[in-house]
Structures are given as structure tokens and as C-alpha cells.
Amino acid sequence: MQAIDIKLMRDFRRLWVQGLAIAVVLACGVAILLTAFGMHTALTDTRAAYYERNRFAEVFADARRAPDRLLPEIREIPGVYSAEARVQGMAVLDLPGRVAVAMGQMLSWPADDDPLLNVPILRTGLYPARAGEVMVTTSFAEANGFRIGDTFHANLNGQRRELTITGTALSPEFIYTIGPGALMPDNEGFGIIWMPEAELEAAFDMAGAFNHLALRLTADAVEADVLDALDALLDPYGGLGAYGRAQQVSDAFVSAEIDQLRGMAVVVPPIFFAISAFLVGMVMSRIVALDRAEIGLLKALGYTDLEISLHYLLLAALIAVIGVGLGWGLGTLLARAMAWQYARFFEFPYLLFRVPSWVYAMSGLAALATTMLGALRAALMAARLAPAVAMQPPAPPVFRKTILDRVMAAARLKQTTIMVLRSLIRWPVRSALTMLGLGAATAAVISASFMFDALARIIDLAFNQSYRQDAMVLFADDVPDTALSDLMRLPGVMQAEAQQFHAATLRNGPREKRVSIEARPEGATLSRVIGADGTPIDPPPGGILLSDRLAAQLEVGVGDTLEVEFMTGRRETHEMVVAGLVEQYFGLGAYVEIGYLDRLFRRAPTMSVGNILIDEPDLPALHAALQDTPRLSGLILMRENRAAFEDTISENVTVVNTVYAVIAILITVGVAYNGARIQLSERARELASLRILGFTRAEVSRVLVGETMLLALLAQPVGWLMGAWIARALASSFTSDLYAIPLVLEPKSFAWASLVVLAASLGSVMIVRRRIDRMDLVEVMKTRE
Amino acid sequence: MADRPDTVFRTEGLTKVYDTGGAKVHALAGVDLELYAGELSVLLGPSGSGKSTLLNILGGLDHATGGRVWFRDLELTRLGDRALTRYRRNHVGFIFQFYNLVPSLSARENVQLVTDVAPNPMDAAEALERVGLKHRLDHFPAEMSGGEQQRVAIARAIAKRPEVLLCDEPTGALDSKTGVQVLEVLREINDEFGTSTVVITHNAGIRAMAHRVVRFADGRIASVEVNDTRVAPHEISW
Structure with a gap:
């Protein structure tokens, strides 16, 4: 090993805590990249193989009762490769x-x-x-x-x-x-x-008939054309509309997971890489400044600029290597945890939960490259130092009077406070980047809590306020609403209300949308329409109430007329007046008063769903009775649904919030600890002078702690803004046909985020503060910087 | 000097041993010394003779290994860190070879560092005026020459009206002209306020301006001589 390499290893040993703080941040990026990319690849490949081997259909359709003889006709539709019917x-x-x-x-x-x-x-x-x-x-x-x-x-x-x-x-x-x-x-x-x-x-x-159809298409098929042809063929037989894979429930959930993984792989790791590049840059610049005389000496001894630059780049590379190693380990564990999570919800016959080796290579290279980039400026700085200049001590940093000085003078600030403020202004880029780094940590926590705050709001509106029934009793067909009294006679049923659901196509000129129209009696209390502001709304009599998102998609407003084609019952088409709009987060809601619909269909009061309130102790008896009730196609237990969902959510809230808090702490420690160490190194002499002048340890520490904590405090509003911005971006990126994520910004989430970051900053700087206590005054003053 | 001189510092069998992993270095090997009020004394001696170590112990920056030190009735060798900090804050002014100004504070603010915490300070501007820097109050260290910076350091040291002024090679980094200016300031302070002043130097010429000259060698006092006739700083041959 050459002498310069020995120096490298010794430098690294001296810097190991700082190096580790950076390596850990880098490791987070590598681990997330590894997990998200690896899982994305594994899930995509596995799904593709599974679908191909088991001939998963590409188009699906439901009908009420279509004769088997329709099948040959369906197979003739251009673009259809094979078709299979079932009941x-x-x-x-x-x-x-x-x-x-x-x-x-x-x-x-x-x-x-x-x-x-x-x-x-x-x-x-x-x-x-x-x-x-x-x-x-x-x-x-x-x-x-x-x-x-x-x-x-x-x-x-x-x-x-x-x-x-x-x-x-x-x-x-x-x-x-x-x-x-x-x-x-x-x-x-x-x-x-x-x-x-x-x-x-x-x-x-259903002898000689089918009610579900699955198709596989030829390579050159146009899906939309096939869907249209299929709808036309099935329409006389109660066709409920053909749909492609994107609307197939299971595939939609798997796709959503894959999309989420890709989003995570693209968005999150660059943030970690950028922060570690910044930290590496900051630390390396300081090392080069401290090594000034040594650099001059090395050059005087005949080392080339390139060798010296490489020396410092290698030091950064060592940090990157440790970060990548940690990241690979962490990522492998994380991927395993994710695989466990998938095994809970997804059922694949085989899922390669193995991260491909090229993803390891790619994440390692990406981390190494960003670290090198971060160290590049410092390395060039070292290369550019002329040997004669390098061996001279550096000139003291130049401070100048600014407008702020007048303000500070007017405020009669302590000299130590002025020292803190001037240093922030003297190195504005460094201060700003530090603030950004700490702000990013705050934002990470906020954006994690945001999703749950928003979810809590949606759940509350959709389930606690809209659906207040304990259970929904589903009937196989429409039944007269006298069934309500039958329901009331069941054990434990305290209240029952009728409801109807109708699949229908709403049309306004060329705009059309397939929705499910909900019909309720006026003044229903168990199942209600709730606006975004939490108030219940009854559909106005003689008209249809639309959710604002649906109205926007159909380009209609209050007073406009819609053509409504029902796919249920006698499949009639009616004109309906848009009688009101309601702002909602979830679904494309369309609501009518139940009596209005019955009059429209010229029939006696009917229901397809009964909403009931249950007296808890009678639940077993009720279940026993329902299991023997004919005409019943199902029972949805809202209470169990809600409880299971809330359990899973709160479990996830704890896990995700903890993960993000840990990430925020790692970022904060990386930024604050390195910042304070560098500050201490630059200020050692200055702080020792203060001690000699008779300042106590506590007073001297205030300069060091003060600067870090002031930056951390200033970073909070920045972090709040970044967090709110990320939340807004997340909200709009998740908004789809089905739901909108409300931008719920809870003050307590902001407070929690700031608390985590401020506490972590204080912890980091307190570790550095201990060095002030150990500072050897005589030694510091003897050496000439 | 009066017949019964008023003692500011007294040391008894003072030793300082640096244990540098095996080899023990005796920086001070039994020093008995008295320094008097109002006296300007010069400590002379080659590198490693122990003069800086003594100054640091007198100033409360370092702990002795053995022996005892008094500042008037206060036994410094019995004080903890906290008490030494208070002692430095209230009684001692330091001047170093490399000024040790805070670069982010202007001349006036550097002096205010001290006047903010000392019990009976003079005005920062007055202290700077005394060292001839009335016109440089709002300049930052980077905007001043070495001599000016050292004078700011002196102003900072005297602003608290210290009883003792401890100077470690105050002219070491200066050319002769600015060095003389700095020495003149030190002399004036000593004359005017009666501040006991201890100056460490390599420069034997400076000894001519002292009341007493203490020579160090190998951690011991080699000789003490009293100057009957003191020379003004501008007459010193550099």
C-alpha cells in the first residue's frame, strides 16, 4: 500500500462517524431503490408469466342471461382469438x-x-x-x-x-x-x-345460457372495437357492459401496486441520493480546507493534480461503498418484508421475490456516481491549489456589513448571537442547503401522515357518516318493499330501510358514463348521501343528484337534462333533470329518490337491498336466520368491514409513520451532525478564544447549538411548505375516476413532523457539543489553523 | 517598587508533566516564583523551556501536575473548571501571537464579547481608542493589518480592566514597526492602570522594557534579573 493510500485509510478512520451518518442516508436511497425496483420487476414478470401460462382473459362481460348459441357469433367478432362462457x-x-x-x-x-x-x-x-x-x-x-x-x-x-x-x-x-x-x-x-x-x-x-364471458384477443385487435361489438351482441340479453383488464378487480389492484412501486422507485431514492451528495460535498470541502498544507506538501513532493483529486474522490468512494453495502443489506431485508406483505394479500402460484442482480448493480452504481458528483467540487478545489499558496495559511473569511447589521445593532443582540447570524449570512448557500435538507426530513414525515389523515377523512365521510347501517342485506332480485317488514321480523333487527342499485349509462350528447344509480327513500337515516363538508343531502324529488366529478365528466350542470339508459329491470331509457350537485371524494355517485324511480318504472315500491341496524346480542340468531332465508344473495357486514379496515389502517399507520420518522431522523442526523462537526472544526479556534475570554462551556455551546437549531427552526416552515406541496402532488396524482384524495393537512401532523426533526437535530448537535467539553484550550490556541 | 511588594501570583514547587505515552516530559520541574502588582515582567527562554506552560497555568487554561499556585489569596490549583472560567472572566486578559479574533465580528463587537460579560468593563469604543483604533471600530478582522488585529486583541483584553495581562509572544507574528506599536500600547496600559503584565518572548531585545526578566531553561527558572533602567519600546533594537 502506498503512503497516500495509508493516509486515505487513516483519514477515513478519523471521519468514520461522519462517514457513517452520510452512508446511512445513502443506504436508505439504495435500499428503497432496490426494494421498489426489484419488487416492481418481480411482480411485473410474475404476473406476465402467470397470465400467459394460464391464459388470463383480456376482455370480460356480464349479462343477465345470454343463450349459448350467441358464442359462435361472438367468436366471429374481428379481433377475438377465443371466447369462453360460464355461469x-x-x-x-x-x-x-x-x-x-x-x-x-x-x-x-x-x-x-x-x-x-x-x-x-x-x-x-x-x-x-x-x-x-x-x-x-x-x-x-x-x-x-x-x-x-x-x-x-x-x-x-x-x-x-x-x-x-x-x-x-x-x-x-x-x-x-x-x-x-x-x-x-x-x-x-x-x-x-x-x-x-x-x-x-x-x-x-341457466341451462343453455351463460351470464359471464371471457375473451382473449388477437395481437392486432382494437380493444374498444371489440367492447362495442360485444355490447351490441349482448344488449338484448341484459348485457351489463363489457370491460377490459383495466377494470377487472384483481388485475386493477395488482396494477395499482405495480404503479405504486414504480412511483416509489422513481421519486424517493433521488431525494436520498441528493441529500447524501450534498453532505459528501460539504464534508469533503471541509477536509480539503483542513488538508491545505498537506496538499501543498504533496504537490511539492511531486504528486500530480490528478493523483490528489483521486485521493479525495476515493475517500468519498469509501463512504459510498459502505452506504451501498448497508443499502443492499437493508434492501434485501425490506424486500423480504414486502414479500411477506404481498403474500398476505396477493395469491400467486409462484412469485420470484428475488431482487435481480442487475438491480443491485444499478443501485450501487447510482449511489457511487452521485457520491462522486458530490465530492467532485472539493476534489477539483484540491487540484487547483497552487503548492506555494497551499502551504500558506488561508486568509480569514471576509465578512462585510450588511443591512442586517443595522437591524442586529438596533435589536441589541448578544455578540454570540451576532456570530451565529453572520455565519448564516456569510455562507448562504450552505445555510440554504442545510435548511433544505432538514426541511426534506420534515416533509417526509408530513407526507406520510398526510395519506392517513386524508384516508381517515374519506373513511369517516364514506363509512361513519354515509353508511350507518350495521349490515346490507342483498336480494337476488328486486322484491316488493314489503320485504322490509320481513326484515324487521328477523331477530335483532331494530331498523330497516329500503335501497335500490341500478347499473345505468348516463348520456349528455356524445359524453357518456356508466355508473350505478343509488335510490333511497327521502330522509333515509341509515344510508345517506354526504357532501364533502359532511352535511347529508337528500336527492331532490323528480330529479337526479350527481357528484361534482361525475357532472364535470358529463359536462352538465343543475337544470340540464340527461338521458339515462337503465341496464336493469326492463332496460328502459328515461330523461332525467340534474336537480343538484354534491361534492364528494369517493366514487361517481348518482342518486335519486326511490319513489321517483318506482313511478318512472310504473311499478309498486320495490327494493334490492335492505339496510339494517342490528342489536348486537342477537347477531348469532340473525345469522342463523339469514342462512336459511331464500331470495338472499348476500349480506355485507358493514361493522366487520369497518373494523377490519380500521385495524389494518391503524397497523399500517404505526408502521409507516415509524418508518418515515426513522428516515427523517436519519436525514436529520446526517445533515445536522455533519453540519455541526464542520462548524466545530471551522470554529474551534474561535470557540476556544471565547472559553479563554471567560465564557462558560454552556455559553460557548450556545454558539454551536444555536446555529444548528436556528437552521433547524428556520427549516420547519420550509419543510411544512415542501410537505404540503408533496401532499398536494400526491393528492392530485392519486385522484382518478373513482376517487379524489382530499388535501387534509392536520396541524398535529405538522407539529409531530417538526418535533421529530427538531429533537433529532438537537440530539445530533448535543453529540458534537461534547467535543467542546473535551476541547484542549492550550492545544487549539497553539496551532496555527 | 515598594519595599514590601504586593504579590499577584505566587507559585510553590510547580510541576507539569506531559505523559505522551511512555515518555514523560517535564515541562515544569519545580518553579517557585512571585510576580508583583503593577509589574511588567518578561519571561525569556528557548522553546520547550516551560514559559508558555507557566503562563497557561497562571491564566487558568491548564492544570498543574504538582505544586501550588495562588492568585492573590485564591489558590488556583484547587479550582475546578467552572471556577477557573469565572477567574478568567473576571481577572485575566490574554493576548496571543495569532490574535484569535472572531472573524465574523467587527473590532467593536470583538471587544463587546468581553464587555458584555465582565463585571466592571470600560466602553468598547474607549478600549479601542486606547490602542489607537478609534477609526477602525466597524472593521472586520479580514479588513485589518496584523498589527491592527493584535491591537484589537489588546483592546479586548484590557476592556474588562483585568488585574493581570498575560501575553504569549504578542509580537511574534509582526514586523518590527508594528511590533513596537503593540509594545507601546502594552507599556501604556501597564503605566496607566498598573495592570500586572507578563510577556513571553523569544526576542531578547524586549527584555529592556521590563521591570524584571525571568529566564527559563529545562522547566526551571535559570535566573531573575531586575532592570534598574527601563527602555521605551521605540528604543528597543529588534
Whole structure:
């Protein structure tokens, strides 16, 4: 090892705490890049392979009852490669050992055991072959502790049947399985159930017909054209509208996760890289300043400028190497934690939770490159020093009077305070960058809490205020609203209200939108329409109430007339006047008064959903009664839904807030600790002078602590602004057809963010302060800077 | 000098040992010395003879290894860090070879550093006027010559009206002309306020302006001589 390399290693050993503080920030960037990119790649590749091997369909359509003879015609549609029809329906399940009602989505299983599309993968047992045999999703079987040969009961279109499990399977259609009305997967309460087609057709009265269609397209197909052709063919048979993969529930959730990973990989790591580059630059400049005489000496000894620059770049590279090493370790752990999280919600037959090695290489190179970039200025500075000049001590930094001095004089500030303020003004770029760094830490915490504050607001409006019922009872068909009194007679039901849902297309000239129209009685108290400001609104009689987002998409205002084509009942088309607008965060809501709709359809009062309030102690009895109620297609337990969702959310809030607080602390320590160390090094002499003049340790520390904490304080408004800006960007990037994220900025989240950053800053500077206590006054004064 | 001189500093068997990993260096090897009120004394001696170590211990910057030191009735060798800080703050003025001004403070503000915390200070402007820098009050260190900077340091040291002024090579970094100016200021302060002044120097010429000259060698006092006739700074041959 050459002498200059020995110097390198010794310098690094001397700087290890500072180096580590930077390396940790860099490691965060590397780890997140690794995890997000790696998971993105793994998820994308796995999904693609799964879809391809198991022939996941590209277009789907539901109809009320279409004859099988339509299939050849559908296969003739230009662009259709293959088409497969099936029968499906919802069923209320009675599972052994479970008190609450469960729901199953029943799918027909072809007699030849060879589905064309959406091919399930059999995990255990056999395909269902005989009447009474079923195959269920693996997650449903596992969650309920089912084994092959176990039985349970289902209410199939009013008939109670005993079903025997012959096999368990996974399906590309149900990577993410979510029940109707649920906010997240509940494998115990909702499952996919395949049943021999002849039996299911008989149960749902669908012999020779189908109600669900899956298509695969040719490579040159235009999806929109296929959708139009399909809609036209299915329309006479109660077609509910064809849709592509983007609207397929399971795929939409997987895609959202993939998009989120990509967003994370692109947005977050550069922030960490930028901060560590800045820190490296700051520390390296200081080292070069301190090494001035040595640089002069090295040059006098004949070292070239390049060798000297490389020497300092290598020092930065050592920091980067440690950061990358830490980042790889951390990223590998993080990827594993993420894989565990995915295993909880997604069901893949095989998921390569292995980060590809090229992602390791790329993240390492990116980290190394940004670190080098950060150190470049210092390295050039070292190269440019002329040897004769370098061996002279540097001139004292030049201070000049500014306008601020008059202000300071007027304010009669202490000299030590003036020292702090002048140094901030003297190095404005450094002060500003430090502030930005600390502000970024505050912003990180704010943007993390923002998502939850916003979510809490949406949940509160949507579930606590709009949907106040304990459960929704779903009927297989429209029933007369006398069913309400039947509901009231069930055990534990304290209140019941009728509701209808109608799939419909709203048209205003060329603008059209497919929505679900909700109809409620006037003055309903269990299920209400709630505006963004939290007030309940009743749809005005004789008109339709639209959410503002829907109205904007249709380009209509109050008083305009819409053409409404219902896909339910007799599939009538009516004109409706837009009677009001309501601002909402969630969904494309369209609301009418239930009596108005019944009059429009020229029928007696009808309902398709009953909203009920339940007296808790009677819940088991109610479930038992519902499991034997014919005409029932399902029960949505709002209370359980909410509780499960809130549990998951609060668990996530704690985890995510902790993660972001740790990240903020790491950034803060990186910035504040290095800043204070550099300050101490530049000011050692000055601070020692103060001690000699008779200033106490506490007074001297105030200069050091004062500057860091003043910057940290000044950084808070900057951080708040950055945080609010990030929150706004997040809110608008998440706003879609389905929902808008409200910009909820809670003062307590801002206070929490600032508290974390200020405490971390104080902690960092207090570590440095201990060096003041250990400072050898005589030694400091003897040496000539 | 009066018959029974008023003692400011007294040391008894003062030793200072630096333990530099194995080899022990005796910077002070038993020093007994008295310094008197109003006296301007010069400590002479080669590098490593122990004069700076003595000055630092007298000024409360360093702890002795053995022996005792008194500042009037106050035994410095028994004081903790806190008390030494208070002692420096209230009684001692320091002047160093490299000025040690705070670069971010102007001349006046550098002096105010002291006047803000001392019990009975003079006005910062007055202190600067005394060292002939009335016209440079609002200049920053970077805008001043070495001699001017050292005079600011002197102003800062005297502004608290200290009882003792400890100067470690005050002219070491200056040319002869500015060096003489600085010495003149020191002499004036000593004459006018009766501030006991201890000056460390390599420059044997400076000894001519002292009341007493103490020579150091190998951590011990080699000789003490009293000047019967003192020479004015401008007469000193550099």
C-alpha cells in the first residue's frame, strides 16, 4: 500500500462517524431503490408469466342471461382469438364453526375439466366432477381450516345445498380476492367456488345460457372495437357492459401496486441520493480546507493534480461503498418484508421475490456516481491549489456589513448571537442547503401522515357518516318493499330501510358514463348521501343528484337534462333533470329518490337491498336466520368491514409513520451532525478564544447549538411548505375516476413532523457539543489553523 | 517598587508533566516564583523551556501536575473548571501571537464579547481608542493589518480592566514597526492602570522594557534579573 493510500485509510478512520451518518442516508436511497425496483420487476414478470401460462382473459362481460348459441357469433367478432362462457352467481354460505354469514362467488366448471381461459391451478385434491362437489380457492380453504372432503352449506338461489370440497386451486382471475362491498380481502368470509357446470346451470336456472364471458384477443385487435361489438351482441340479453383488464378487480389492484412501486422507485431514492451528495460535498470541502498544507506538501513532493483529486474522490468512494453495502443489506431485508406483505394479500402460484442482480448493480452504481458528483467540487478545489499558496495559511473569511447589521445593532443582540447570524449570512448557500435538507426530513414525515389523515377523512365521510347501517342485506332480485317488514321480523333487527342499485349509462350528447344509480327513500337515516363538508343531502324529488366529478365528466350542470339508459329491470331509457350537485371524494355517485324511480318504472315500491341496524346480542340468531332465508344473495357486514379496515389502517399507520420518522431522523442526523462537526472544526479556534475570554462551556455551546437549531427552526416552515406541496402532488396524482384524495393537512401532523426533526437535530448537535467539553484550550490556541 | 511588594501570583514547587505515552516530559520541574502588582515582567527562554506552560497555568487554561499556585489569596490549583472560567472572566486578559479574533465580528463587537460579560468593563469604543483604533471600530478582522488585529486583541483584553495581562509572544507574528506599536500600547496600559503584565518572548531585545526578566531553561527558572533602567519600546533594537 502506498503512503497516500495509508493516509486515505487513516483519514477515513478519523471521519468514520461522519462517514457513517452520510452512508446511512445513502443506504436508505439504495435500499428503497432496490426494494421498489426489484419488487416492481418481480411482480411485473410474475404476473406476465402467470397470465400467459394460464391464459388470463383480456376482455370480460356480464349479462343477465345470454343463450349459448350467441358464442359462435361472438367468436366471429374481428379481433377475438377465443371466447369462453360460464355461469356465475353469488351465494350465501353456512360454514361449519362460523357464526357469521359468509359469501361465495360460484363459478361453473366445464365438464371436460379443460377451461379455455382463466385456467385455475389445482393445488390439492381433484377437480369437481359430480353433483355436490366443489373446488375452492386455496386461501378460502386455508383461512377456514378446510381439508379435502370437508363439507359446508350454500344457499343457491333459494335452495340449501350441501357441498363437498374435492380440491383447492389458484386462479389468475383472483390474485386479489375481494368480496362485494368489502374494503379489503377477507378470506374467511369470502371465497371463490367452482362447481360442475350442469349443476350450477340448474341451480341458477341457466341451462343453455351463460351470464359471464371471457375473451382473449388477437395481437392486432382494437380493444374498444371489440367492447362495442360485444355490447351490441349482448344488449338484448341484459348485457351489463363489457370491460377490459383495466377494470377487472384483481388485475386493477395488482396494477395499482405495480404503479405504486414504480412511483416509489422513481421519486424517493433521488431525494436520498441528493441529500447524501450534498453532505459528501460539504464534508469533503471541509477536509480539503483542513488538508491545505498537506496538499501543498504533496504537490511539492511531486504528486500530480490528478493523483490528489483521486485521493479525495476515493475517500468519498469509501463512504459510498459502505452506504451501498448497508443499502443492499437493508434492501434485501425490506424486500423480504414486502414479500411477506404481498403474500398476505396477493395469491400467486409462484412469485420470484428475488431482487435481480442487475438491480443491485444499478443501485450501487447510482449511489457511487452521485457520491462522486458530490465530492467532485472539493476534489477539483484540491487540484487547483497552487503548492506555494497551499502551504500558506488561508486568509480569514471576509465578512462585510450588511443591512442586517443595522437591524442586529438596533435589536441589541448578544455578540454570540451576532456570530451565529453572520455565519448564516456569510455562507448562504450552505445555510440554504442545510435548511433544505432538514426541511426534506420534515416533509417526509408530513407526507406520510398526510395519506392517513386524508384516508381517515374519506373513511369517516364514506363509512361513519354515509353508511350507518350495521349490515346490507342483498336480494337476488328486486322484491316488493314489503320485504322490509320481513326484515324487521328477523331477530335483532331494530331498523330497516329500503335501497335500490341500478347499473345505468348516463348520456349528455356524445359524453357518456356508466355508473350505478343509488335510490333511497327521502330522509333515509341509515344510508345517506354526504357532501364533502359532511352535511347529508337528500336527492331532490323528480330529479337526479350527481357528484361534482361525475357532472364535470358529463359536462352538465343543475337544470340540464340527461338521458339515462337503465341496464336493469326492463332496460328502459328515461330523461332525467340534474336537480343538484354534491361534492364528494369517493366514487361517481348518482342518486335519486326511490319513489321517483318506482313511478318512472310504473311499478309498486320495490327494493334490492335492505339496510339494517342490528342489536348486537342477537347477531348469532340473525345469522342463523339469514342462512336459511331464500331470495338472499348476500349480506355485507358493514361493522366487520369497518373494523377490519380500521385495524389494518391503524397497523399500517404505526408502521409507516415509524418508518418515515426513522428516515427523517436519519436525514436529520446526517445533515445536522455533519453540519455541526464542520462548524466545530471551522470554529474551534474561535470557540476556544471565547472559553479563554471567560465564557462558560454552556455559553460557548450556545454558539454551536444555536446555529444548528436556528437552521433547524428556520427549516420547519420550509419543510411544512415542501410537505404540503408533496401532499398536494400526491393528492392530485392519486385522484382518478373513482376517487379524489382530499388535501387534509392536520396541524398535529405538522407539529409531530417538526418535533421529530427538531429533537433529532438537537440530539445530533448535543453529540458534537461534547467535543467542546473535551476541547484542549492550550492545544487549539497553539496551532496555527 | 515598594519595599514590601504586593504579590499577584505566587507559585510553590510547580510541576507539569506531559505523559505522551511512555515518555514523560517535564515541562515544569519545580518553579517557585512571585510576580508583583503593577509589574511588567518578561519571561525569556528557548522553546520547550516551560514559559508558555507557566503562563497557561497562571491564566487558568491548564492544570498543574504538582505544586501550588495562588492568585492573590485564591489558590488556583484547587479550582475546578467552572471556577477557573469565572477567574478568567473576571481577572485575566490574554493576548496571543495569532490574535484569535472572531472573524465574523467587527473590532467593536470583538471587544463587546468581553464587555458584555465582565463585571466592571470600560466602553468598547474607549478600549479601542486606547490602542489607537478609534477609526477602525466597524472593521472586520479580514479588513485589518496584523498589527491592527493584535491591537484589537489588546483592546479586548484590557476592556474588562483585568488585574493581570498575560501575553504569549504578542509580537511574534509582526514586523518590527508594528511590533513596537503593540509594545507601546502594552507599556501604556501597564503605566496607566498598573495592570500586572507578563510577556513571553523569544526576542531578547524586549527584555529592556521590563521591570524584571525571568529566564527559563529545562522547566526551571535559570535566573531573575531586575532592570534598574527601563527602555521605551521605540528604543528597543529588534
